Amino acid sequence: MKIFLRRTCREAAYLITSRRDRTLPLADRIALRLHLMACKACPTFERQVRLMDSAMGSWRAYAERGD
Amino acid sequence: MTDLSALLETLRPQLLRYAQLQLRNPAWAEDAVSETMLAALEKPESFAGRAQPKTWLIGILKHKLVDQVRKHSREVQVTTDEDDGQALEDGLFDEGGHFRETPAEWGDPQAVVGQNQFIQVLDACVEKLPNQLGRVFLMREWLELETDEICKELSVTPTNLWVMLHRARLRLRECLQINWFGQPADAPSSPAPPKRR
Numbered sequence: 001m002k003i004f005l006r007r008t009c010r011e012a013a014y015l016i017t018s019r020r021d022r023t024l025p026l027a028d029r030i031a032l033r034l035h036l037m038a039c040k041a042c043p044t045f046e047r048q049v050r051l052m053d054s055a056m057g058s059w060r061a062y063a064e065r066g067d
Numbered sequence: 068m069t070d071l072s073a074l075l076e077t078l079r080p081q082l083l084r085y086a087q088l089q090l091r092n093p094a095w096a097e098d099a100v101s102e103t104m105l106a107a108l109e110k111p112e113s114f115a116g117r118a119q120p121k122t123w124l125i126g127i128l129k130h131k132l133v134d135q136v137r138k139h140s141r142e143v144q145v146t147t148d149e150d151d152g153q154a155l156e157d158g159l160f161d162e163g164g165h166f167r168e169t170p171a172e173w174g175d176p177q178a179v180v181g182q183n184q185f186i187q188v189l190d191a192c193v194e195k196l197p198n199q200l201g202r203v204f205l206m207r208e209w210l211e212l213e214t215d216e217i218c219k220e221l222s223v224t225p226t227n228l229w230v231m232l233h234r235a236r237l238r239l240r241e242c243l244q245i246n247w248f249g250q251p252a253d254a255p256s257s258p259a260p261p262k263r264r
Contacts, residue, residue, distance in 0.1 A: 008160070008163065008164025008165065009160060009164055009165050009166050010156060010159075010160040010164035010165075011164065013159075013160075013233075013237075014229075014230075014233050017232065017233045017236045017237070018229050018232070018233060020232075021207065021214050021228070021229055021232055022214060022225070022229065040169065041165070041166040041169045041170055042166075044169065044170040044171070044172060045166070045170045047172075047173065047176075048170055048171075048173050048240055049236065049240070050176060051173050051176040051179060051180065052236065052239060052240060052243070054176050054180050055176075055179070055180045055185070055186070055189055056189075056208045057180075058180050058181070058186050059186055059189055059190060059193070059208075059209075060208075060209060062183075062186045062190065063085055063125065063190075063209065064119075064121060064122045064125045065119065065121065065122060
């Protein structure tokens with residue numbers, strides 16, 4: 001059974017990428033924050049995802065203007 | 068007018084490439100591009116004097132791509148088990164759900180994202196996504212459709228869509244790690260140093 005505010009990295013990673021597509025439920029938001037405070041790997045993963053998000057913005061511009 | 072047809076001729080291969088990237092079906096991509104060209108030819112006045120005619124054409128193309136997705140939604144079977152997403156996640160995380168390998172530091176996003184070469188690698192990585200994931204991912208990230216709209220067009224549940232988008236991003240991340248961030252940072256053109264393990 002899943003402990004209310006406990007998330008594994010696997011679950012946290014899903015929450016991190018999903019934020020772009022939906023508003024997370026409050027419990028997930030709190031659990032993710034707690035996880036990020038305690039975990040070393042996930043904050044780095046989060047930065048990678050942020051980079052990819054902003055890269056897709058550049059990609060869109062590239063698709064429209066670049067050759 | 069002749070300017071427009073010359074432009075269409077020049078840009079057609081690019082339009083076709085992006086149409087294929089989105090639809091993952093050569094016949095549908097052809098249709099979307101033909102419809103785009105027809106729409107453009109029917110409105111030569113809105114082409115006149117455009118500083119960015121390509122942006123204009125891509126804008127039309129995006130609408131035609133949504134039309135194609137809609138038209139063929141029944142033929143596109145969307146399932147979450149077809150792609151081996153489970154295996155992908157099992158490769159990344161151990162039984163306890165921890166990262167098997169700590170994610171690497173990718174550095175300053177601004178500096179990375181501003182490089183044309185990086186965007187080209189990203190472009191190639193998007194192209195390499197499995198068809199189903201690529202289609203869904205680009206509906207979200209390129210056509211910029213809302214998730215509930217994508218769910219409706221493809222008849223998938225929100226949860227399935229979120230899982231697919233997650234897996235698409237995990238694959239993209241892996242591809243970028245291998246093809247960009249795995250390279251020696253300050254000398255991208257020099258041969259890679261021997262691996263130390």
